[in-house]
Amino acid sequence: DADVTQTPRNRITKTGKRIMLECSQTKGHDRMYWYRQDPGLGLRLIYYSFDVKDINKGEISDGYSVSRQAQAKFSLSLESAIPNQTALYFCATSEGQGTPGANVLTFGAGSRLTVL
Amino acid sequence: GENVEQHPSTLSVQEGDSAVIKCTYSDSASNYFPWYKQELGKRPQLIIDIRSNVGEKKDQRIAVTLNKTAKHFSLHITETQPEDSAVYFCAARTSYDKVIFGPGTSLSVIP
Numbered sequence: 374d375a376d377v378t379q380t381p382r383n384r385i386t387k388t389g390k391r392i393m394l395e396c397s398q399t400k401g402h403d404r405m406y407w408y409r410q411d412p413g414l415g416l417r418l419i420y421y422s423f424d425v426k427d428i429n430k431g432e433i434s435d436g437y438s439v440s441r442q443a444q445a446k447f448s449l450s451l452e453s454a455i456p457n458q459t460a461l462y463f464c465a466t467s468e469g470q471g472t473p474g475a476n477v478l479t480f481g482a483g484s485r486l487t488v489l
Numbered sequence: 490g491e492n493v494e495q496h497p498s499t500l501s502v503q504e505g506d507s508a509v510i511k512c513t514y515s516d517s518a519s520n521y522f523p524w525y526k527q528e529l530g531k532r533p534q535l536i537i538d539i540r541s542n543v544g545e546k547k548d549q550r551i552a553v554t555l556n557k558t559a560k561h562f563s564l565h566i567t568e569t570q571p572e573d574s575a576v577y578f579c580a581a582r583t584s585y586d587k588v589i590f591g592p593g594t595s596l597s598v599i600p
Contacts, residue, residue: 418590431587475586476582
């Protein structure tokens with residue numbers, strides 16, 4: 374089945390370490406997103422990409438960077454992890470502009486990151 | 490800036506009763522309003538959405554209403570069942586074509 378796959382699913386790291394979360398999709402969607410989920414704060418947008426050459430900051434991009442290596446791959450990096458980046462991270466995809474599914478998000482299973 | 494507020498943060502109802510979750514948005518250019526359901530330990534999934542040219546939309550036991558003048562929209566679940574227990578997120582598509590979420594409502598349906 375076409376899906377959105379996140380790796381790793383769980384990661385424990387230490388303050389100051391560099392961490393990369395990876396997302397790949399087989400849905401053929403143009404758009405990819407990274408969200409962060411914290412209790413009581415909902416899903417907050419970190420970065421989003423409408424195609425390989427179009428990357429945009431979201432609500433909370435400070436401390437994060439992204440790379441869109443291909444249409445199907447979108448990675449999130451924490452250059453120097455800090456404890457308040459402990460959260461559940463979701464990758465999502467959607468169809469491109471002008472399509473009925475342009476803003477209908479399909480989420481991956483999530484990557485739980487703990488920074489000690 | 491762009492913002493979506495959601496109330497209540499928690500909601501408990503008896504099985505069979507109705508549940509209502511309300512959201513407001515700040516970007517007057519928003520024109521698409523989805524609702525996602527997240528069961529415990531699972532990923533969020535779209536349950537219903539509404540576009541700004543429509544005031545109400547129904548799908549079996551769930552319905553959404555939109556008041557563009559007041560910039561608020563609501564989710565209504567009738568005849569609630571235990572499997573409706575989950576966290577519900579409202580969202581809005583902003584003028585920059587990104588989807589911003591509310592903080593979520595944890596719904597508990599008591600058998």
